[in-house]
Amino acid sequence: MDYTLMPQRPIICIDAKSFYASCMAMLHGLDIMSTPIAVVANLKQSGSVVLAASPMMKERFHIKTGNRRYEIPNHPEIRLFEPKMNFFIEMSMMITKLIANYVPLENIHVYSVDESFVDLTGTEKLWGAPEEIAKEIQKAIMDQFRIPSAVGMGPNMLIAKLALDLESKKTGFAKWSYEDIPTKLWSVNPLSKMWGIGKQIESRLNKMGIHTVGGIANTDLKELEEEFGIIGNQLYHHAWGIDLSTIGEPILTKGQISFSQGQMLMRDYPTRKEISVVLLEMCEDVMRRTREAGFTARTISLGVSYSRQAMTKSFYRSKTIPIPTNETMVMFRVCTELLDEHFAGEPARQLSVRVTNLERERSIQLDLFDENKLKRQLLGPTMDAIRAKYGTTSIMRAASYTASGTAIKRNILLGGHLA
Incomplete structure (x- = not known):
């Protein structure tokens, strides 16, 4: 592979280690490196998932992200916290502002609440060599917020991310080049x-x-x-380590490949009827976002994971429809068809839905045999507008008011967790 024509920019990917746990440690004056800390979605529910764990919690008690509340031992040194999503987002924004002291804002791409890409091109005259700047930013985050971080560095966003995930999360800092790809990747x-x-x-x-x-x-x-x-x-x-994407490039110009939603259920859902209620709510949310972005979708996917006590493996299946859609009920109908075909009758504990194979929404394709299609096409955006003005729960489907519905309870959450 000839790398001479490939991008050669000093890109870093910064990851705040155990971000939620680090934020809670800072808030309560604890040392994140020496205190066993776990952030749990809901402390009152034994099956609630661990969202983050400090290094000491992982090392001493073998508790990490994805474990359950009941798996955490009863030990006097362990500190447990519920998430404060508003605080976490605020901390993420403050870290971004700190990074902006070293580079222009357009050189920063916030990838997630705890991870960002930064292009250090052109900052050498102010701060020195890119590697020195990267380590200085790392030190500044630790000094100001007491949050440790890991940094991967490379000539493009992909290699910087690979250096982070595959090396620097263990060592703290790693710099890869194109020549490292065969030996390290x-x-x-x-x-x-x-x-x-x-x-x-x-x-x-x-x-x-x-x-x-x-x-x-x-x-x-x-x-x-x-x-x-x-x-x-x-x-x-x-x-081969080749990535031509650039920081600051709008997402849609690179191609929005999917809209999706996943949900961990807080109890077992044993029947198709109960599962269908949650699926309808999830389809409503996914199609709302699809409409707002101006897309329609041809491929609809459904994933179901069963309870730990189940004897059946989870499934993930897709179906492609002939006419692209952004109608909630069309997506829901396809999901229930997939459910009917593959559901094993075991209690479900996690659901996911996704739309892919997207197309830009243009004129409505009318159907001579479907007189109500135009009305349905207008119904979705109308409901979206009402919710945008008066709140998510201002207009709900009747199923959400049943015992199986989760939309009303989830409305008070941020990112699926307590705000």
């Missing part, structure tokens, strides 16, 4: 450890006999494109 296994590869794609790659990133890099590009389409092209070039 290609041996990665399982494939889902690489940024951008999920379990579904990993499974399909494994069926092709590909089990390492090096295997992707050395597979014929046409073969990958035949299997995955445009995603195959991306997989191939990412395996």
Whole structure:
């Protein structure tokens, strides 16, 4: 691979370690590195998930993100907290403002509440070599907020992220170049450890006999494109460390690939009827966001994970429809069809819905045999406008008022957790 024409910019990816736990430690005057801390979604529910754990909690008690409340031992040194999402978001914004002391705002891309990409191009005359600036920003975050961080550095956003995930989260700082890709990336296994590869794609790659990133890099590009389409092209070039995206580029110009929602249920939902209530609420939210962004979708996906006591594996299935849609009830109908086809009758504990294969919404395609289509097309945006003006719960479907509904309770949450 000829890297001479590829981007060569000093990009860093900064990750605030155990961010939620670090914020709570700062708020209560605790040392994040020596105090076992866990942030739990709801302390009153034994099955509630651990959202973040401090390094000492992981090391001494083997509790990490994804564990449950009941798995945390009863120990006098352990400190447990519920999330304060407004505070976490405020802290994230303050860290971004701190970084903006070193680079222009347009050089910062906030990837998530605890992670940002920063382009250090052009700052050498003010602050010195990019590596020195990166470490200075790291030190400033620690000095001002007592929040430790890890930094990955590379010539593009992809390599900076890979350096962060695969090395600097253990060492604190890592700098990769294009030349490091064969020695540091290609041996990665399982494939889902690489940024951008999920379990579904990993499974399909494994069926092709590909089990390492090096295997992707050395597979014929046409073969990958035949299997995955445009995603195959991306997989191939990412395996070589090639990424042409730039910081500050609007998301939609790069291609919005999906709208989705996942929900961890706070109790077992044993029947199709109960599951359908939550699915309707989730479809409502996903299609609202799809309409607001001006898209329609052809492919609709449903994922169901069962209770831990279940004997059946979870499933994730998709269906592509002939006419793209952004109607809630069309998406819901497809989801219930997938549910009817694949639901094993076991208690469900986690649901996810997603729309992909997006197209820009243009004129409405009328149907001679469907006289109500135009009315339905207008109904969704009308409901969206009412909710935007008067609040999410100002207009609800009747199913949300049943015992199975979750939308009303979730309305008081931020990011799915206590504000």
